[in-house]
Amino acid sequence: MDKRLYDFDKMIDRKGTDCLKYDALSMFFGQEDLQPFWVADTDFETPDFILHPIKERLNHPALGYTYRSEEFFQSIIDWQKKRHNWNINKQWISGTPGVVSAISSAILAFTEKTDKVIVQSPVYFPFFQTITGLDRVVANNPLRRDGDRYEMDVDHFEQLAKEGAKMFLLCNPHNPGGMVWDKKTLRRIGEICVQYNIIIVSDEIHSDLILGDQPHLPIANISKEISDITITLMAPSKTFNIAGLATSFVICSNAKVRTSFNKMVNALHIHGGNLLGNIACEAAYKDGEEWLEQLLDYLKENRDTAISYLNKELPKLSVFKPDATYLLWLDFSAYGTEKEIERRLKTDAKVALNLGSTFGEGGKGFFRFNYGCPKSTMMEGLKKMVAAFKD
Incomplete structure (x- = not known):
């Protein structure tokens, strides 16, 4: 029997579902016109062996x-x-x-x-x-x-x-x-x-x-x-x-x-x-084991693609390579104060990331980026970030 292949590239519209990540942007960021990469859940379908x-x-x-x-x-x-x-x-x-x-x-x-x-x-x-x-x-x-x-x-x-x-x-x-x-x-x-x-x-x-x-x-x-x-x-x-x-x-x-x-x-x-x-x-x-193995392969590719792209396009940005999770820890401190970086992310890049200082001492100047999403969604956000910060 052939192994079933799951589609993690599939786009899902989560807006209007009382979704914290999408529908609460105005509440947490003061504006709705942002692409969200903040809340630590994914934009993948909950698999059918759970939904059924x-x-x-x-x-x-x-x-x-x-x-x-x-x-x-x-x-x-x-x-x-x-x-x-x-x-x-x-x-x-x-x-x-x-x-x-x-x-x-x-x-x-x-x-x-x-x-x-x-x-x-x-x-x-x-x-x-x-x-x-x-x-x-x-x-x-x-x-x-x-x-x-x-x-x-x-x-x-x-x-x-x-x-x-x-x-x-x-x-x-x-x-x-x-x-x-x-x-x-x-x-x-x-x-x-x-x-x-x-x-x-x-x-x-x-x-x-x-x-x-x-x-x-x-x-x-x-x-x-x-x-x-x-x-x-x-x-x-x-x-x-x-x-x-x-x-x-x-x-x-x-x-x-x-x-x-x-x-x-x-x-x-x-x-x-x-x-x-x-x-x-x-x-x-x-x-869920087979689904998870395919998810991990997809996340690894997303992680490696994101890190390679950011290292090439924003060399002053320091990126942690995670051993686990679908979260990138990004050190923007070379680009100015945390307040200025936050403004550029929201106003110029139009993306929502988690503010590093909320994670306590050592987090100032960092932002957390969630790459648990279709690759096209991830790259859209990364490209907007590069355009906002590239020298």
């Missing part, structure tokens, strides 16, 4: 309360084994609406007001919002730049641990830089957290979007000691373009830690699950 069971379920006239079936849990267990060589069991898995709500729940469950929570900037900006919004203190362990990627400052991390930090928010693969952290680094960071009794909350939502040779390694899969203090956050949403279904899950092997986390999730009453999201998650993990 959703449509089938919608043929039933009742959409009442739901629960997660045995098949739902088994699909996650099988996926983790196949894709990440991680053996987990059903008891380790809990459901949440999203990664950020899981982070907030963990902060509430394991820290007190004014406790310090370690982050590594520049990093996904809701990390900061959840910490400060819950009256905890950001303990920043800034990443160190090494060419077109970042590395962790492990010595400084240990100093923060010695000073009494209670939790560490890890982003792996990293957003916005795109690094897949190596085993040596993860082990050392994990061992420090074990030594100083720091809970690790690991955002691994981009773990299926690996573009390089280094595989994703869940930090909880390094050792039992590290697993015992780790709460891993995952979801099919970024991979299969189903973020609007608000379905994610948490993996935690330590029964005591898991019980405390689930107690908070239940108290906030965010444990119930989304009927269609549960169906989509199960379908994605049961039937």
Whole structure:
């Protein structure tokens, strides 16, 4: 039987669907006439092996309360084994609406007001919002730049641990830089957290979007000691373009830690699950492997094409080459102040990118560009950027 080929070049009109990426441009950027490359979802069709069971379920006239079936849990267990060589069991898995709500729940469950929570900037900006919004203190362990990627400052991390930090928010693969952290680094960071009794909350939502040779390694899969203090956050949403279904899950092997986390999730009453999201998650993990392999090939080509084009046309622009995700981290600092760059992107190029300073220390002068879209869409945006900044 011939392998089915999926069409990632297909154009989809998302306007008028209450789509954050397209329909909220005026709200976030002050103008509607921008081509959006900001929100971290893709412009690819949600695959039919997900849409079909959703449509089938919608043929039933009742959409009442739901629960997660045995098949739902088994699909996650099988996926983790196949894709990440991680053996987990059903008891380790809990459901949440999203990664950020899981982070907030963990902060509430394991820290007190004014406790310090370690982050590594520049990093996904809701990390900061959840910490400060819950009256905890950001303990920043800034990443160190090494060419077109970042590395962790492990010595400084240990100093923060010695000073009494209670939790560490890890982003792996990293957003916005795109690094897949190596085993040596993860082990050392994990061992420090074990030594100083720091809970690790690991955002691994981009773990299926690996573009390089280094595989994703869940930090909880390094050792039992590290697993015992780790709460891993995952979801099919970024991979299969189903973020609007608000379905994610948490993996935690330590029964005591898991019980405390689930107690908070239940108290906030965010444990119930989304009927269609549960169906989509199960379908994605049961039937999505071939589709994903083709998606990864397409994203690699998009990434390499974008980097080659920008390096040639805008040599003063510094571009990080991501190991994972569909996000490019672009250093525009050679072109002026962040405010001036932002103005040129909006006024001259007519594109919407994420502002780097929102990702914390080290992000100023950078902008994040989402290339998870048809190649023609990507190139249209890149060409407008080149025209706006080319000397």
